Amino acid sequence: MRNIIQFVPALFLCLQLSYCLDFQSNKTVINEIPSVLSHEGEVSHYEVVYIRKTYFGAMVYCESIGGRLARIPDEERDIALVSWIYHADDEPAGRYWIDVNDIKEEGVWCRSDGVKQMYKGSWARMEPNNQNNEDCVELSEMADYKWNDRSCYFPNYFICEFTL
Template sequence: MLPQHILLVLIIFVERGSTQDPTNCRQSWKLFQESCYYFGTQKATWPEAEAYCWSMNAALVEIETEGESNYVESQLRSIHKHASDSTADQSEVSYWLGGNDIEIEGVFKWVKSDLPMTYTDWSPGQPDDAGGEDCVELRGAFQYHWNDLPCNIPHHFICEAPAFEDIINIIGK
């Protein structure tokens, strides 16, 4: 009986994997290109947000292109506009991203990939390290540009996972 179950799982994997069509993400996640995004409604410090994302087999978002940045901004504007059935106060919108300069001051890198940030969208005058600011946030008050901030301030956060992660998890379980 066990070999039949393994065969069934492999058939599902091959069938879904061969189409290369990442049309679904986990419930409450949003698809853009080949990644799924979770826009957290809860607030957490940067380390707590990182742990939460890891617990879902994801990581804090690494915004690597202008297109991805525009997508994230449009989602946040939409989320916060609908929060009060009118245009919400965007100045209160702050989300943790997956970058910091904890290892080397002034050298921001993405934590999951351990790569330096090659695309950035800093607000003018940022990063400024005004008092131990090591983590990267996306801030509505700064026209959805990035800011460095102390990592211990609770904010919303964005997790990112590959669109095919769910298939891998099915096989692994």
């Protein structure tokens, strides 16, 4: 795990040699460090959208603004996003859709493009449990921002990812 350093004057939270997370204003954005590549060879930045939408509505919204629902391909990205949300979230019981679901086959976790989710995630205790046919994944404050399966039709905030 990488060390977390907080730069108070600039109000940035940085993961050493990885991502700078800017939460200086109400518009919350993760700013990428230009030379860092993501797991899939892409440089990405993220934006939390504080509009509640279903999983499907969140996918459409992200695509309409030139992005996609946030993918978490590895533990490093998981830790970065969770650290950022944990420090920036002022919403009580905040829940955020990410691009993971098992809609096509129960227990087989995939992204919305059908590619199997290789990173197994940081699941909350007793999750995934498919209670009441839960097929989509959220980061939930109630579970310390661990992964939680939830009904895709529940309106949540969400995180969009933009590749550069």
